[in-house]
Amino acid sequence: MKVTDSEFVISAVSEKQYPNDDLPEFALAGRSNVGKSSLINTIVNRRKLARTSQQPGKTQTLNFYKVNNLLYLVDVPGYGYAKVSKKQREKFGEMIQDYLETRADLKGLVLLVDARHDPTKDDISMFEYAQYLDIPILVVATKMDKLKKMEASQIKQKIGKSLNLKRKNVSFLPFSSVAKLNVDKFWDWIEAHE
Template identity: 40%
Template sequence: MIFHDARFIKSAPDLQHCPEDGLPEIAMAGRSNVGKSSLINSLTKRKNLAKTSNTPGKTRMINYYLIENRFYLVDLPGYGFAKVSRKERNRWGKVMQEWFLKRTTLTLTLLLIDSRHKPTALDSDMIEWLAGYRIPFALVLTKCDKLSNNKQQQALQATNALLNKMNIEVPVTLCSATTRRGIESLAELIDEFSRVDGQLAN
């Protein structure tokens, strides 16, 4: 499954500027440079629909892509970029917290983690935060083309062990924008959640 019918709609600085048509949304979250924009391009088979970059931290906006005129893929600003000021980080935290808690049209969040590295403290915080607020999410281990098959399995096991320890049960998918590993199953997951009505109570 490929979402060929995709177009950029807008970049919103915060919740107040997001679309108001009530369509379901699937969000890409994770550290800067983890591969959020690349995943959107892979899902739509478009090279430059979402801007990718080698300079992390550049995308400070909530970017909306309309898919098949029926749901949005949302490219969220990345976290954990060392070079931004404390003030900027605090602003990010406030904007994202409000967005996640009040965006009732959000049906699924894909939390991306680089498969080459252990989840960072920020990743763990994010996992526990999403789970704590019962925000539906799945984990995606990105850039797995950079790992041997063995290392890929190790990354999967390490992540599942971490989730077990946290007593959290969510799907984990190895993926690569380069080899397209995992893209099909993520597209199916997204398709399923694009047919769910927004269900957050708050």
């Protein structure tokens, strides 16, 4: 898919604020600093549609981005951020949970994991939760440009040790915002699940 139009629509804190034009939605989740804002900017070919920062955990709302007037990318708050209070974290959790469990427009979850590290406990929980809810999952390994060739060639096996990539409705994609690696393949997966 060629992106010709992308816009930020809303930072929603409650269901009332979610868009109601019934377009397919794809949630993007991952721990803070995994490269989610960078991925969003890269796939829509904009420098600053989603904010990127060195300071993790800033996004505390569900951010809806409309692409080509055809679908929404939904930036889900990064998990595993130490500086928000436990109460706040529980609140985000509830909002994400409600969204993932009840949103009819939700067609898939993109789970971002850092290619350099083993998936965290939070990554595994999110993966298993989405599996349980029967949501199609695309596991994206970010920052592939940081890996050596040998490591890069083994990334699927490495991530597959923690996340069962062989399960039904699970796909895997190595990605890099810096190298713009696999942008087309990202959209291929989205289009196949719209």
